[in-house]
Amino acid sequence: MSSVAAELAPTPTRRLRFAGVEYEVLPTETVLDALLRHGLDVPYSCRKGVCQSCMMRATDGAVPAMAQHGLKDTLRDHGCFLSCLCRPKDDLDLVAPDDELAFVRATVARVERMSPAVARVRLTPAEPFEYHAGQFVSLRRSDGLIRSYSLASVPRLDDHLEIHVKRLSCGEMSSWVFDRLQPGETVDLAGPNGTGYYLPGRPDQPLLLIGNGTGLAPLIGIAHDALAEGHSGPIDLYHGTRHGEGLYLHRDLTELAERHDNFRYHPCLSGPARMKGCRPGRAEEMAFADHAALDGHRVFLCGYPPMVEAAKKAAYLAGARLDDIHADPFELRELRRVPRD
Ligand SMILES: Cc1cc2nc3c(=O)[nH]c(=O)nc-3n(C[C@H](O)[C@H](O)[C@H](O)COP(=O)(O)OP(=O)(O)OC[C@H]3O[C@@H](n4cnc5c(N)ncnc54)[C@H](O)[C@@H]3O)c2cc1C
Known part of the structure; x- marks a missing residue:
């Protein structure tokens, strides 16, 4: 057999x-x-x-x-x-x-609100922690609860690890991060994992980054990493959310686009409200409307799993090679009695 x-x-x-x-x-x-x-x-x-x-x-x-x-x-x-x-x-x-095989102890350096629903956590690992911008870690609390979070930091630019945590109303880990986690506390980290990161060697390759919610976290790391590497091809980052407050790095990304001619930031609002400079609609819809042909592109997709799955298919159908499409669905632990479609 x-x-x-x-x-x-x-x-x-x-x-x-x-x-x-x-x-x-x-x-x-x-x-x-x-x-x-x-x-x-x-x-x-x-x-x-x-x-x-x-x-x-x-x-x-x-x-x-x-x-x-x-x-x-x-x-x-x-x-x-x-x-x-x-x-x-x-x-x-x-x-x-074994703990020493799988985990590294890290101290919480800072916890801050970036929006009413998103917290930025900075962590200092107790020993050197090698990773690529865009990968994710599993964070373990002292009682054993574990959840995964993408890294928004960039090894060559940051001396800490940074994660962005979205608060879920009944979420065990995310509520704890929001309500309880304090600087000085320790957590354990496993990883890094994931293959969605910038690969030097094709500096003129167009990069298409699409994320919703905190799916922005790995994408901003990848964009910073590519720019620091001297990437000269176009980098288009689409960030989607329902309400304006969900565009939690709007100012930073607008400024980044002002500093780099090849970086473009496309904020998208899928809810009824409109905001100056923001596109009405879902990030992936806007991205594929602007980029009908994706041959030669490298595509990064992060966030809500149904969006990531649908966008992966759409990117492939638009001509991106499968090994140039990197998808990180933020799978949640399903606790609903009747799962959502
Ligand atoms: C590879 C990977 C990377 C990830 N990266 C990130 C990241 O960078 N940032 C981040 O915030 N999360 C990320 N996640 C999700 C994260 O791991 C957790 O699942 C999330 O924080 C929820 O954990 P919790 O303990 O708070 O919720 P849990 O206690 O696990 O509860 C989750 C359950 O809450 C319910 N729920 C309540 N409100 C909502 C809502 N608004 N939407 C959907 N379900 C809801 C659902 O039933 C869901 O099953 C990632 C996940 C994976 C797999």
Whole structure:
């Protein structure tokens, strides 16, 4: 059987050993499904292999390659895998990933409101933290709650890490960041992850950046990084939101566009209100109306998952190569009884 066929073949019932107890995994289940069904309180968030907060380590038994998709080599080599993607072919002995392997301690340097719904958090890692602007980290609170946040900072320009957190009305982590998090507190960071970052070597390539809400965070990092590298091709950044206050970096981006001839900022408002200098409509609609042909472009898409998925298809149909399209959907932990379409 080919390796792909072997990975897709039906899986018999397997056993997991975790914290000294055996659990059964049904053929239809992932390791995460099984642990949750057995009532274990293990960390997870997106359940789609994006956020990496459900990572575990196998100390015995082989994990399928697809369950290690996107992990750094050091983590793979130590048997780490994403439990939400893992339909085991073997019985597995599991542990939580070792802290020193997966996490770096960071101190909160500053928390500030950029708008009523968006907070900027600056973090100082306790040890050197290598990353590319545009990647994301998983942030872990002392009680184990983990969520992913994109980096808005740029290694060559900033001596701290910066994330932008949107407040969700009942969101556990985002409400805590808004209401409780103080400078001097520590959190743990895993990562960085993600392949959506600027690659030097094609300085005249047109860059199209589309994001909504805090999907702006990685895009501003990528834009700053490209400009600092001396990128000479056009850089078009479309930021979409419903209300004017959601354009939380309007002044900074307007000034950046004034300083760089090849950088253009397109604020877009999808709600009924109008604002001088802002386009009426969704960011992705405006972007594709302006850029009907995307052959040769590099496209970055971040934020609300349905927007990112639809824009990915549209960018491909407009001629962008698949490996020039980078999509970071901000998958949320689905808590609704009836999921939204
Ligand atoms: C790769 C990646 C990068 C990310 N980057 C960022 C980032 O840079 N900035 C950022 O703010 N977030 C980002 N996220 C999302 C982030 O990880 C969290 O999911 C988010 O902050 C919510 O976490 P929470 O604990 O506050 O909410 P949870 O307690 O996990 O609750 C989420 C649930 O809240 C409900 N909900 C309440 N209000 C809303 C609303 N307005 N819209 C949608 N659902 C709602 C939904 O049922 C949803 O399932 C990213 C996610 C991923 C996967």
